[in-house]
Amino acid sequence: MVAISLANMDSVDFMYQEHHSWLSLYIQRRLSCPEVTADLVQETYLRLLTRGQLPEKKDSRRYLTHIAKGLVIDLYRRRNIEAAYLELLEVEPEKVASSPEYQAIIVEALVEIDALLHRLPNKARQALLMRQLEYMSYKDIAAELKISVSSVEKYVAKALQSCLMVALEDLI
Amino acid sequence: MERISRDAIKQASVWMARLWADDVTEQDKQAFQAWRTVNTDNEFAWQQLEILQQKFNNVPDPQLTRKVLVKSSQTVSRRQFLLLGGVSIGTLGLGLSTRSERPNGDEYVTVTGEMKTLTLSDGTILAMNTATRVYVDFNQYERKLHLLEGEIMVTSSHHVTPFYISTAQGMVVPIGTRFTVQQKTDTTQVKVYEGEVALYPTTGANNKHLLAGEQAQFSREYIAEKSDLQANDALWLEQKILAQETPLTEFIAELARYRRGVLNVDPKLAHLKLTGIFSTQDTDKTLYNISQVLPIEVRYRTPLWVSIKGRQ
Numbered sequence: 001m002v003a004i005s006l007a008n009m010d011s012v013d014f015m016y017q018e019h020h021s022w023l024s025l026y027i028q029r030r031l032s033c034p035e036v037t038a039d040l041v042q043e044t045y046l047r048l049l050t051r052g053q054l055p056e057k058k059d060s061r062r063y064l065t066h067i068a069k070g071l072v073i074d075l076y077r078r079r080n081i082e083a084a085y086l087e088l089l090e091v092e093p094e095k096v097a098s099s100p101e102y103q104a105i106i107v108e109a110l111v112e113i114d115a116l117l118h119r120l121p122n123k124a125r126q127a128l129l130m131r132q133l134e135y136m137s138y139k140d141i142a143a144e145l146k147i148s149v150s151s152v153e154k155y156v157a158k159a160l161q162s163c164l165m166v167a168l169e170d171l172i
Numbered sequence: 173m174e175r176i177s178r179d180a181i182k183q184a185s186v187w188m189a190r191l192w193a194d195d196v197t198e199q200d201k202q203a204f205q206a207w208r209t210v211n212t213d214n215e216f217a218w219q220q221l222e223i224l225q226q227k228f229n230n231v232p233d234p235q236l237t238r239k240v241l242v243k244s245s246q247t248v249s250r251r252q253f254l255l256l257g258g259v260s261i262g263t264l265g266l267g268l269s270t271r272s273e274r275p276n277g278d279e280y281v282t283v284t285g286e287m288k289t290l291t292l293s294d295g296t297i298l299a300m301n302t303a304t305r306v307y308v309d310f311n312q313y314e315r316k317l318h319l320l321e322g323e324i325m326v327t328s329s330h331h332v333t334p335f336y337i338s339t340a341q342g343m344v345v346p347i348g349t350r351f352t353v354q355q356k357t358d359t360t361q362v363k364v365y366e367g368e369v370a371l372y373p374t375t376g377a378n379n380k381h382l383l384a385g386e387q388a389q390f391s392r393e394y395i396a397e398k399s400d401l402q403a404n405d406a407l408w409l410e411q412k413i414l415a416q417e418t419p420l421t422e423f424i425a426e427l428a429r430y431r432r433g434v435l436n437v438d439p440k441l442a443h444l445k446l447t448g449i450f451s452t453q454d455t456d457k458t459l460y461n462i463s464q465v466l467p468i469e470v471r472y473r474t475p476l477w478v479s480i481k482g483r484q
Contacts, residue, residue, distance in 0.1 A: 052283045084244035097299055109231045110240055133234035137194050157189035164181050
């Protein structure tokens with residue numbers, strides 16, 4: 001890996017030229033939507049720039065694929081969340097947010113939290129969300145999930161550990 | 173790059189779950205304090221866990237968030253979703269191309285340690301400090317800057333079109349002026365060097381005006397008391413930082429903005445104070461210089477993981 005700086009912007013440029021077309025195809029095959037494809041290709045390079053590290057030339061393809069794959073999965077996850085949010089709004093119309101901007105902010109926050117949680121088994125996920133978002137006591141969580149109080153503590157610990165692993169992915 | 177210990181992460185999580193328990197005891201708390209201070213790995217893992225808390229604390233509607241997140245994990249599997257493809261996208265107008273984290277306009281980015289200056293189409297000069305992301309969205313009716321991360325200095329030109337800067341906490345409106353705006357973790361900090369600036373927190377009822385030589389921070393709800401500026405210009409423009417009887421811990425936090433990786437300082441060193449002007453261009457050299465004037469030791473576990481301790 002080489003740090004990206006103004007000095008090697010040429011290499012980034014070159015990498016873009018060289019890999020742009022197959023990367024588009026790679027993403028396109030997984031999305032079947034040309035507009036979103038173009039967005040994701042841009043986003044892939046943007047991630048590369050914000051990570052600030054340029055892979056060795058021989059690793060470029062693998063590295064770009066890795067980023068792109070993550071973005072495609074993120075997109076599906078986001079759609080999943082939007083769908084769940086919409087369904088909930090239908091059931092609870094009083095929750096309908098005042099503006100599309102506010103809805104977008106909510107979905108964004110949901111996506112961010114969801115990214116931390118996606119590896120968790122259901123009970124651990126629920127226990128953490130109850131404690132973390134609604135400050136429920138372990139006793140109340142235990143009652144709602146029909147498990148023991150000591151299991152709640154174990155699930156919460158496990159969930160925190162998993163979230164932190166995801167958050168620190170780059171450092172572990 | 174050295175790895176962060178998985179054990180420390182696991183133990184930190186177990187501790188946090190214990191401290192949240194209904195039956196947490198005084199002994200638990202003391203044992204936790206002992207665990208936390210026994211080594212830097214533990215302390216680091218704990219700090220990261222606290223940063224994680226902020227993400228959860230910042231969600232707009234906690235109850236709704238929980239419902240949606242539980243539901244979304246139970247509804248359709250990934251595989252089913254791949255088959256459904258594109259059904260829901262666009263229904264809310266929330267497709268990828270209109271995501272809220274990407275505001276309108278052109279994006280400008282600086283990486284950690286980089287600084288650059290741009291002249292915008294209306295003549296406004298925009299200087300970007302380290303690790304900054306800003307969107308410039310100008311049209312015939314208004315001129316908007318969205319600051320997503322980092323710090324900018326704006327020297328605004330005289331113009332009839334309304335001009336403002338938005339951050340996660342609210343809006344900053346200049347009245348013909350030169351000032352900086354920094355997006356911090358939970359607040360926005362504004363320093364005014366010339367002219368006058370108005371601050372509008374998103375949900376706050378009050379706004380406040382800052383005059384040249386004044387600074388203030390605000391959250392989404394409140395504006396903190398304003399105070400006087402220490403310097404008569406933003407030193408980061410010259411890739412320098414100023415310390416005036418600044419606690420070492422505070423100084424290092426500032427220096428860390430200009431450096432990739434982890435820069436830890438032992439909280440016990442908070443009593444040490446520093447005065448002077450230091451370079452942000454070569455942070456290794458700056459760390460070395462400080463170690464010559466203060467009784468500290470700079471330890472490089474790796475170039476990306478540096479700890480500062482008291483000298484033994």
